[in-house]
Amino acid sequence: MLAKQRSLSGSGLSPRSPSSSQPFLSVSVTDPVKLGNGVQAYISYRVITKTNLPEYRGQEKIVIRRYSDFVWLRDRLAEKFKGIFIPPLPEKSAVEKFRFSAEFIELRRQALDTYVNRVASHPQLQQSEDLRSFLQDDEETMERARSQDGGIFKKKPADLMQIFKDVQSKVSDVVLGKEKPLEEADPEYEKMKRYVFELEDHLAEAQKQAFRLVKRHRELGQALSDFGKAVKLLGDSEGNQLGKAFSDFGSQSEMLSFKLQKEAQDLLMNFEEPLKDYVRAVQSIKATMTDRANAFRQQCELAETAKLREINLEKLIVMRSDKVPEVEIECKELKAESEEATRRFEVIVRLMNEELVRFQEQKTIDMGVTFHDFAKGQAQLANDIANAWRSLLPKLEACSP
Amino acid sequence: MMGYENLEVEEPTNNNNLFPPREEMENLVIDEGPNTQTFISHSDYRSVMSSLAETHHPLAGDDPLSSNSSSKSFRNSSFTEDSFLEPPAYADVVFSPFTEKPISGNGNSSQPTQHLSNSSSEFITIIVSNPQKEQEISNSLVPGGNTYVTYLITTRTNMADYGSSDFSGSAEFSVRRRFRDVVTLADRLADSYRGFLIPPRPDKNVVESQVMQKQEFVEQRRLALEKYLTKLASHPVIKKSEELRVFLQVQGKLPLPSTTDMASRMLDGAVKLPKQLFGESVSAITAQEAVQPAKGGRDLLRIFKELKQSVANDWGGSKPPVVEEDKEFMEKKEKLRDLEQQLSAASQQAEGLVKAQQDIGETMGELGLAFIKLAKFETEEAVYNSQRTRAADAKRVATAAVKASRFYREANAQTVKHLDTLHEYLGLMQAVHTAFADRSNALLTVQTLLSELSSLRSRVEKLEAASSKIFGGDKTRNKKMEELKETIRVTEEAKDCAIKEYERIKENNRNELERLDRERQNDFHNMLKGFVINQVGYAEKIANVWTKVAEETSEYAKDSI
Numbered sequence: 001m002l003a004k005q006r007s008l009s010g011s012g013l014s015p016r017s018p019s020s021s022q023p024f025l026s027v028s029v030t031d032p033v034k035l036g037n038g039v040q041a042y043i044s045y046r047v048i049t050k051t052n053l054p055e056y057r058g059q060e061k062i063v064i065r066r067y068s069d070f071v072w073l074r075d076r077l078a079e080k081f082k083g084i085f086i087p088p089l090p091e092k093s094a095v096e097k098f099r100f101s102a103e104f105i106e107l108r109r110q111a112l113d114t115y116v117n118r119v120a121s122h123p124q125l126q127q128s129e130d131l132r133s134f135l136q137d138d139e140e141t142m143e144r145a146r147s148q149d150g151g152i153f154k155k156k157p158a159d160l161m162q163i164f165k166d167v168q169s170k171v172s173d174v175v176l177g178k179e180k181p182l183e184e185a186d187p188e189y190e191k192m193k194r195y196v197f198e199l200e201d202h203l204a205e206a207q208k209q210a211f212r213l214v215k216r217h218r219e220l221g222q223a224l225s226d227f228g229k230a231v232k233l234l235g236d237s238e239g240n241q242l243g244k245a246f247s248d249f250g251s252q253s254e255m256l257s258f259k260l261q262k263e264a265q266d267l268l269m270n271f272e273e274p275l276k277d278y279v280r281a282v283q284s285i286k287a288t289m290t291d292r293a294n295a296f297r298q299q300c301e302l303a304e305t306a307k308l309r310e311i312n313l314e315k316l317i318v319m320r321s322d323k324v325p326e327v328e329i330e331c332k333e334l335k336a337e338s339e340e341a342t343r344r345f346e347v348i349v350r351l352m353n354e355e356l357v358r359f360q361e362q363k364t365i366d367m368g369v370t371f372h373d374f375a376k377g378q379a380q381l382a383n384d385i386a387n388a389w390r391s392l393l394p395k396l397e398a399c400s401p
Numbered sequence: 402m403m404g405y406e407n408l409e410v411e412e413p414t415n416n417n418n419l420f421p422p423r424e425e426m427e428n429l430v431i432d433e434g435p436n437t438q439t440f441i442s443h444s445d446y447r448s449v450m451s452s453l454a455e456t457h458h459p460l461a462g463d464d465p466l467s468s469n470s471s472s473k474s475f476r477n478s479s480f481t482e483d484s485f486l487e488p489p490a491y492a493d494v495v496f497s498p499f500t501e502k503p504i505s506g507n508g509n510s511s512q513p514t515q516h517l518s519n520s521s522s523e524f525i526t527i528i529v530s531n532p533q534k535e536q537e538i539s540n541s542l543v544p545g546g547n548t549y550v551t552y553l554i555t556t557r558t559n560m561a562d563y564g565s566s567d568f569s570g571s572a573e574f575s576v577r578r579r580f581r582d583v584v585t586l587a588d589r590l591a592d593s594y595r596g597f598l599i600p601p602r603p604d605k606n607v608v609e610s611q612v613m614q615k616q617e618f619v620e621q622r623r624l625a626l627e628k629y630l631t632k633l634a635s636h637p638v639i640k641k642s643e644e645l646r647v648f649l650q651v652q653g654k655l656p657l658p659s660t661t662d663m664a665s666r667m668l669d670g671a672v673k674l675p676k677q678l679f680g681e682s683v684s685a686i687t688a689q690e691a692v693q694p695a696k697g698g699r700d701l702l703r704i705f706k707e708l709k710q711s712v713a714n715d716w717g718g719s720k721p722p723v724v725e726e727d728k729e730f731m732e733k734k735e736k737l738r739d740l741e742q743q744l745s746a747a748s749q750q751a752e753g754l755v756k757a758q759q760d761i762g763e764t765m766g767e768l769g770l771a772f773i774k775l776a777k778f779e780t781e782e783a784v785y786n787s788q789r790t791r792a793a794d795a796k797r798v799a800t801a802a803v804k805a806s807r808f809y810r811e812a813n814a815q816t817v818k819h820l821d822t823l824h825e826y827l828g829l830m831q832a833v834h835t836a837f838a839d840r841s842n843a844l845l846t847v848q849t850l851l852s853e854l855s856s857l858r859s860r861v862e863k864l865e866a867a868s869s870k871i872f873g874g875d876k877t878r879n880k881k882m883e884e885l886k887e888t889i890r891v892t893e894e895a896k897d898c899a900i901k902e903y904e905r906i907k908e909n910n911r912n913e914l915e916r917l918d919r920e921r922q923n924d925f926h927n928m929l930k931g932f933v934i935n936q937v938g939y940a941e942k943i944a945n946v947w948t949k950v951a952e953e954t955s956e957y958a959k960d961s962i
Binding site: 209217223367393 | 736739740743744746747749750751753754756757758760761764765767768771772774775778779782784785787788790791794795797798801805922925926929930933934936937940941943944947948950951954955956957958959
């Protein structure tokens with residue numbers, strides 16, 4: 001079933017309304033099942049896709065996926081959609097002990113569901129071929145894709161850069177100066193970078209306190225239960241009316257203890273987890289910032305390389321060297337690559353700006369929902385507590401000694 | 402100026418202000434920025450504070466509960482919040498679990514200042530304050546002397562024995578006492594009031610003199626002394642004791658015999674012993690001595706005899722005519738043993754509960770703080786309106802969290818007071834043990850005397866038998882018999898006194914246990930009631946705070962998306 005539908009975008013697709021006229025793509029991640037044995041054990045999920053989009057084969061498709069399949073999708077999207085803030089995935093591994101606890105499994109399922117839905121409702125990401133593969137391919141195809149993936153896409157741009165550097169290093173160093181920092185000089189972007197880093201700190205702190213709050217609720221529930229039991233025992237030895245009142249007190253304590261445990265669970269799922277998700281989203285932005293920095297550096301270095309080659313060509317023309325045609329071709333190629341690098345960089349910048357607006361708006365909605373639910377939950381809990389204790393008062397009044 | 406630092410809280414009235422609020426929240430300035438978020442409910446809070454600051458409310462939970470009139474007065478005040486019953490006054494609440502006002506002895510008899518005891522219009526209030534260091538006038542052995550602490554003990558009362566100084570018939574006076582004096586008082590009371598449930602005195606705390614002088618320790622002790630003396634003054638019998646009056650009223654050195662001189666006591670007893678063993682002095686226990694327990698006294702021989710007797714009793718020796726036949730008493734003892742066990746458990750769990758409430762309050766506060774910082778950051782760095790909106794939402798939650806945090810902790814301060822009843826009754830169990838011990842000791846004295854009598858009589862019989870064989874009588878033997886008969890007479894008297902004493906102590910036990918049951922029922926009832934009302938009040942407040950935020954963020958509710 002669809003988890004909280006937080007990431008609704010303004011795109012043409014509305015995941016909720018399956019009326020056949022409007023294009024829709026609806027995905028849900030359900031039914032976690034433990035498979036395999038011992039160290040190799042893992043959880044598999046059912047991914048159900050309902051759509052009327054022509055790119056998809058068929059109206060409904062159910063596939064089985066595991067966590068590493070989601071990771072594969074994320075990596076492919078990160079490669080192909082530079083500049084887009086890729087929706088974050090829940091963390092890879094928890095402490096071994098909890099990997100198969102019901103709580104952890106449910107949290108992960110929820111996070112995966114949110115992830116897929118965010119991808120499916122993103123105007124650019126939803127066009128991804130990889131997404132379609134993920135949602136439709138059978139398990140063997142998926143497994144093959146996953147294991148193949150070790151090769152090409154793991155190579156970072158830095159590695160490709162190394163090739164250029166090796167060729168050009170000596171000349172470049174002399175011309176460019178050894179320590180020239182290849183970073184954008186855009187003050188607004190600088191500001192944005194600082195903002196992102198500081199935001200992560202604030203959010204991490206908030207998340208830490210939220211987690212503590214979960215624990216405190218559990219502890220209070222336990223303490224109340226223990227206290228209630230002790231009071232009940234005291235009452236048993238009193239006998240009479242007072243004893244009865246003590247007994248009732250013990251019952252209410254026990255009941256409230258349950259409510260507190262329940263609230264702790266709710267807080268974990270619906271307050272702490274969204275804050276964690278927020279932190280992950282910010283980390284995703286940082287990844288995009290790295291991509292941008294790399295693209296910028298690449299653009300700069302290729303531009304330099306192309307320029308140098310031009311200078312070289314001019315020299316050769318003057319010298320009437322027979323290398324001229326060869327170098328002419330090289331220059332053309334380098335120019336094209338340089339232009340391509342520039343274009344790539346500019347796309348990233350444009351996309352980032354759009355993404356940022358989208359991100360801020362989405363997060364305001366997400367947090368609004370989180371805050372609202374948090375307040376509601378706390379209000380409900382407090383009211384339950386007030387009511388439970390209040391119910392004791394007439395009885396206490398009645399047995400006044 | 403918006404912010405929490407203006408929130409007025411009553412400062413402790415004593416000289417040693419040892420519990421300054423450690424509130425980070427107190428000093429938190431909430432920077433409004435261009436978008437002013439008015440803390441409407443915050444100023445409600447403050448108006449509630451000031452409206453309650455005038456009224457003085459008792460600390461024990463019973464007053465607002467027992468009299469309907471005072472609970473009505475809560476409702477008639479101009480509160481903006483619609484609650485069932487206001488929890489005990491904010492005015493009492495400082496951010497430490499204890500206040501310096503005298504705590505009435507579990508609300509059963511004498512109450513502080515404005516509230517009168519149930520039985521009559523008699524009252525007695527005791528305040529301990531102004532600890533001061535003083536120098537012991539040294540014996541030559543220790544140069545520089547010992548320093549010790551004295552406390553000023555101020556009593557206000559209209560009890561007749563204390564005399565009165567004004568038309569209202571009440572008197573007020575102060576004395577300076579040191580802790581040693583309190584120990585003396587406690588010991589003398591223990592002697593005079595055997596069989597009674599005497600409130601246990603504060604511990605001696607054998608610590609090094611460095612610690613003794615630390616402010617925290619002194620403050621703890623001051624408070625404990627106040628509680629102790631107040632409890633003594635609330636005991637229906639002990640409040641009338643001469644020992645207490647002398648302690649409270651007589652200036653200068655405390656005119657009660659002290660108990661500290663163990664060495665010389667032992668010495669005295671040892672001096673008497675050889676004489677007794679060699680038959681040189683009359684070793685009979687006099688009637689006067691019979692009414693005192695052996696153990697505390699100097700009569701080592703008696704201690705040995707009673708020890709022998711108790712061993713004989715244990716080994717099932719000849720059964721003396723007076724036995725502990727009171728089945729009811731044995732049952733009662735059993736029940737009290739159970740009660741002590743349960744009290745111990747409940748007391749422990751109560752502490753756990755208090756800690757958990759404290760912790761959740763703290764964490765809630767820290768969460769609020771984190772969100773305030775986040776909101777401030779987003780507001781300052783805002784490029785988009787969505788950020789400003791989000792910051793505003795975060796601030797709402799933050800404010801509510803900080804308020805809720807405060808409520809948790811206030812509620813807890815009250816909870817501590819209510820649940821203190823458990824700790825106090827647990828402490829009282831000690832007094833029960835002592836009272837039972839008094840009874841056992843008295844019985845032992847009786848048994849010892851009886852067996853003494855029995856052995857004396859058999860000695861007389863033997864002498865008579867031996868003497869009758871000698872024609873004309875035996876001068877030495879006759880003289881011996883006369884002496885023995887005299888001893889028997891004295892011992893008979895002592896035995897009668899001892900039996901009377903035993904009966905008296907039994908009666909004290911019975912009355913005191915009845916009183917204990919009555920008061921315990923009452924106090925437990927009040928404790929429960931106070932606790933529950935307090936919880937209801939604060940839960941309502943917390944609910945209101947969050948309900949408001951839920952309303953303010955209702956646009957995000959799932960149904961409306």
